[in-house]
Amino acid sequence: MMRFFGMGKDSTVDVSPQSFGHSASASASVSSAPVMGPARPVRLLYCDEKGKFRMDPEAVAALQLVKEPIGVVSVCGRARQGKSFILNQVILFIFSVYLGWIFELCLGTYSTQIFSLAVLLSSMFIYNQMGGIDEAALDRLSLVTQMTKHIRVKAGGRTTSASELGQFSPIFLWLLRDFYLDLVEDNRKITPRDYLELALRPVQGSGKDIAAKNEIRDSIRALFPDRECFTLVRPLNNENDLQRLDQILLDKLRPEFRAGLDALTKFVFERTRPKQVGGTVLTGPVLIGITQSYLDALNNGAVPTISSSWQSVEEAECRRAYDSAVEIYMSTFDRTKPPEEVALREAHEEAIQRALAAYNASAVGVGSMRKKYEELLQKFFRKAFEDYKGNAFMEADMRCSNAIESMGKRLRAACHASDASIDNVVKVLDALLSEYEASCHGPGKWQKLAVFLQQSMEGPVLDLTKRLIDQIGSEKSSLILKRRSIEDKMKLLSKQLEDSEKYKSEYLKRYDDAINDKKKLADEYANRMNNLQADYSSLKERCSSLMKAVDSAKQETLDWRRKYDQVLSKQKAKEDQATSEIEVLKSRSTAAEARLAAAKEQAESAQEEAEEWKRKYDFAVREAKAALEKAAIVQERSSKETQLREDTLREEFSHTLADKEEEIKEKSAKIEHAEQSLTTLKLELKAAEAKIKSYDTEVSSLKVEIRELIDKVEKTNAKALSFEREAKILEQEKTHLEQKYSSEFKRFAEVEERCRSAEKEAKKATELADRARAEAVAAQKEKSEIQRMAMERLAQIERAERQIENLERQKTDLEDELHRIRLSEIDAVSKVSLLEARVEEREKEIESLLKTNNDQRSSTVKVLQDLLDSERVAHADANKRAEVLSLQLQAAQAKLDSLQQELTSVHLNETALDSKLRTASHGKRLRADDVEMGVGSVQDIDMSDRILRANKKSRSTTSPVxxxxxxxxxxxxxxxxxxxxxxxxxxxxxxxxxxxxxxxxxxxxxxxxxxxxxxxxxxxxxxxxxxxxxxxx
Structure with a gap:
């Protein structure tokens, strides 16, 4: 039994592949789709009752949503060796339920076919095996030698070698489970990869057996050039725990097994790359297409060819990309653009760029198929653009002509108005032209506008200009008289200007004399200001020296303050450290108390879990009994209903067959009568042939509808097989099948009505012999199709009987599950006893820990008390130092006060000097008096300097510095x-x-x-x- 791209229980045949997909970001590709609810496994492939390979619609729908690159990992190996467990651990517990689905028809060559499919579609192929690599393990991989018979790289009669298939094969990972051997060769350690290569070396010797062994080894090396080997030890030592390995937490497994599992998971996610075929990375839809092409080849009994399958996938994806590009072009083409060549061309190019971007994003491959659809796409773009452009230009031409007619009317009205003028007409014409330019477009826009302007200039505008010229002539004569009077006034104004210029020259002479006097006074005042500035700068330098002394005193005080702050911060840090240690001790005590409470709660919860297991067991037994009763009732009902349906179908078919035979006899008589009257109906043959063609098309449409009915019946059968396991859904399937059959009976009635209408038409055209013969042939074909439909209905009844047999098998499976539940109950009781023993041991450990913690507390409290005493002594010393520093700061403050007094006296002297300078500058005396005053001011400044020096000397003798x-x-x-x-x-x-x-x-x-x-x-x-x-x- 084979499992492919699904997650399930171990089966009973040697090879059982399992796979899961993930995207390039190492996440599960199926889970990236927006599916609500918890994660669960999805089956991709299965065998139907005819032994044909099918794809599950649910998996197809999920993969259609994966537009990113997708990678595929397959796991295969013997049955009951933990493939599901390994796959669950590798994908990081994405599927948290117990997984399982079983095939029952995949035997014989199916093993080789599905092994070949797994190799073709996977990015990494994991072969799961118990123990080491020996001849028996290599014999199980003999499917590799048969792969070349079931796969071809190119079409043709020649078989493909393993080395040719190697370029399409995935990474091969041989996983050795429960590995117990020491990897040593020639007294040195070797890696698992070296162990694999040693096992694949050719065997020395000759003979058929050795040749067969070497053939397997050569096939593995050629088919899987990129190969690796991993070993995992036994996960548990207890045999009972190994039987329920999926229910045990990872923390309880052996550390060596967990380390190897982590290395395996890391290798899978680092080395697994998106699947590629022919240099193209596969996405979800492309993977579906190539898988379906392989399955079609296998179902038809042919050998899958990689190149032809990839060509069919390329054609389908390119066709889909072509359709989407056409839709995008039609939707993104901006039809609001004005019908101008440039604007339409820009919109056309923009739509083409978007459509080509969508096509390139969806199309697959780089060969002739892609170029073919690109050329078709370019042809479509050109045709659609030319059609739209022609229609748009035609509509624009109509709008231009209508706009020019309205413009002519408005222009004539403006020219014939009572207050018409050239300016008004020009404004109206500008407005009309702006409206025309904004509202009208097209290639003939400006040509029509030029014709309109020429006609308007020769018509209403010319009449208006003639009328205005006459008005201007009368106004010109009146303006000449006004000009003469204005010239007389200008002569009087010129005389007045000459008098004003003479007065202006005299005034300028006076103004120059005043400016010279002003410059002399300004020079004198500038000299005085320079002298005063020099005195002011000397005073400013003295003030700056005093300010520097003040700054140095302030810096000393700041240094003392920093030292004091440092001492205080150290003292605070020590106090904070003591308090934090006390709090840590308190938190440890509370944590120990919390652990006691948690241990008690765990013991109580374990007892409650044991009671819940008992309740679940009773409930499961009741449900199983109810399910068995319902299954028996459903079997009885379905058997009765199928018998009734079979009887009614047989009666209906017998009646219809008798009617058809009578109709055939009547038609044969009519044919004989029609052959006698052939000579009279030669002129009507042409009209009759046209009617015959229409009737043939109707008959072909009826055939197509019947084929669609057959396809729908097959699809319903496939859906019914997928829902076989659930007994409750059988009733829904029953109603669904009844609806299907009723709709088919209605369609048969419609077919009969159409046949009756066809017979009426045949009666009307009895004179046409050829038409009557065609009707007879069509009736015979319909009779054979109805017989075939009856045979298919009988086959469906047989399938219903098989479903009943499957239900009986499910009944036995439920009994097995009940037995397993009883065993799990016994395990739960044993777990409860173990938990109680562990709880008692934990209580004892907690009591001993509490005693040790209490002893540690008493010792730490003593140490902390000693530390506190020492800190208090240090704190007292620091307070004494702070008092000494405060006294020093007070002395420094007294110095600052004295310096401040000196600065205030300097400021007073400066203000007195400024007041003297201001009084000296505002005095109105002669230059000689001003010079004497300046000398006196300098002497006063010298006297003030001497007084200041004397004051400084007297203060320095009394200063404590x-x-x-x-x-x-x-x-x-x-x-x-x-x-x-x-x-x-x-x-x-x-x-x-x-x-x-x-x-x-x-x-x-x-x-x-x-x-x-x-x-x-x-x-x-x-x-x-x-x-x-x-x-x-």
Whole structure:
């Protein structure tokens, strides 16, 4: 029994392929379709009762939705060796139900045929086997040697070799299950791939047996050039668990088996590529087409040919792409475009591009078939465009002529109006032309417009111009008189202009004298402003030096604040760490309590599950009894109804046959009478022949309808076979078949009515001998077809009897399932006992864990208390340091206040100087007095500078900065004039105190280097001062 592209139970024949499809993104292609509900397996191929291969409509519909590239993986092997389990694990549990469907007619050569189909349609072929590779395993693969007899690459009488088929074969993966051997060759480890290649090496020796063995090995190597081998250990050690492997979680399997399964899954998803034939990647519809072509060849008893099958698929897909491209062109062609050659050509090209894009996306192949349909498509585009263009131009011409007639009427009305003028007529004409240009299109648009303009210029426009010329002549004479009066006024205005120009020249001389006086005054004021600016810049430099001193003091305060913040942050971090450790201990205790509660709940749930298993078993027994009773009732009803139908059909057929024989006798008598009157009907033969042809077409249509009826009956039989397993659906099938038969009886009645009408026409044309003979022949054919239909009805009755036999078999299957349910109940009871024992062990473990946790808690609490005491001591030390730093900050704040007072006094002096400068600039005195005033202002500035220096000296003697502690506990006086030489200051820097050196470094913007030294002594600070300030190397 073979299974192909479906997921199912293991069967009883050596080869049993299973497959699943996935797209290029390594996901299941069938699942990518928008199907609602949980994922489930879909059967692709099956054998009907006649032994013919068929495709399941459900799988075809699902694959039609997969427009992306699709890859196919097939799994085959001996029965009952876990192919379904492996396939479920490889596709990541997409199908979570127990899978199964069985063939019963695929024996003999079917094994080789389906093996050949699996190789042709797969991207990866997995051969599932228990144990290692030996001669028996290679003998089971002897189907490979027979494949060349059932497949051909090209059409012809020559058989195809395995090496020629190798270029179309998939990746071959030999999966060895329950593998227990050590992979060692010549005292060294080898890989599973090496093990496979060693097994496929030719056997040394001669004889028929060795030649047969080598033939199998050569065929495998030639047919599968890309091959790989994987080994899996036994998943479980318990035999009972192996029988229900699909029900066991992966976590309970052996780690070695899980690791090998993960490697296998990774290999399948990395190496499986979309299926290709002839350089073309297969999609879902293309896969359906090539599969159907292979099946047609097998069902007809022929050998599948890869090239001819692919050509038929190419033709079907190209035809479908051609139809879709035609629809897209007709739908996307923009018929709203104006009927202009350029616009229509653009719309035509755009529609062609979209249609060709759709064709290229759907068409398959690159050969002559694709070029043929491309040429047909181009011809269709040209014909459709020319037809539409001709109609559009004709309609546009009609619109242009109508528009020009209305334009002529409106133009004549504008020219004959009472207030008509050239401007008004031009406006009306522009409006008409704009309307015409916007509303009318076509190739003759401008030619008709030119004719219209020529006619309008020679007609109404010419009359209007003549009338306006007469009006302009009368207006010209009146304008000449007005011109003469205006010339007299211009002479008077010219005299007035001469007088005004003389007055203007005198005024300009006065204006130049005033400007010269103004420039002299401006130069004098500019000199005074320059002097004042120089004094202001000297004052500004002094102010900037004072501001730098203030900034250095602020920087020192910021440094102390940073140190204080760092100490506080370290203290907080330690406190947070202690609190977090306490919280971790609390969370551990709560987690242990939660585990206790969870263990108790698991024990309770296990007891509840055992009770539910008992309830399910009772319910299953009841359902099985009810199903058996319903099946018996349905069998009785169906047998009675089939007998009644058979009797009625036989009676109806006997009556119809007797009537037809009587009609034939009557027609033969009429034929004899018609032969006697042939001489009188020669003139009417031509009309009678036309009627004979129409009657023949009606008879052929009746034959086509009868054939369609036969096809529909076959389809209903196929659907009935797919729903055999479910006993409840038999009643629905019964009603469906009754409806089918009733509709067929109605059609027979319609056929009889048509026959009666044909007989009436035959009575009217009794004089035509040839027509009567044709009617007799048609009646005989209908009689034979009716007899054939009766035979088919008898065959359908026999199929119904087979369905009854299948129901009896399903009854036995249900009894087997009941037996399995009883065994599963016993397993459930054993599981419950095991769970109870595990719960007791867990409770004991939890108690021991709680004791150890309590001991750890007591020890950790003691450690934390010691840590808290040490942290409190450190916190007290940090508080003392903070108080010292706050005192230092207060001293720095006092310094800042004194500097602020100095700045305010400087600002007061500056405001006084500004007020003096303003009073000096606004005074109206002579130049000599102004010079004396400027000298006095400079003297005042010098006096103010001296006062400021005296104030600075007096303040410096009282400032605490100049009296600082030295390193040995004494004080050093740093008074003196501000104008000391820099050489003396550089020589005496070794006498500076530590505090003074720090101030100097911060003043020169080297505070960061000073902070980098942790707890420096005076030597280190002096070295830093020499390096940064004095720049000594």
């Amino acid at each position: 100049l009296f600082s502690q030295s390193g040995d506990g004494g004080s050093v006086f740093k008074g003196g004039d501000d104008n000391q030489n820099p050489q003396n200051s550089q020589e005496d820097y070794t006498k500076f105190t530590v505090q003074k050196l720090k101030q100097e470094l911060t003043k020169h913007n080297f505070g960061a280097e000073l902070l980098a030294l942790r707890n420096p002594n005076k030597k280190e600070i002096l070295a830093l001062y020499e390096k940064c300030v004095l720049q000594k190397s």
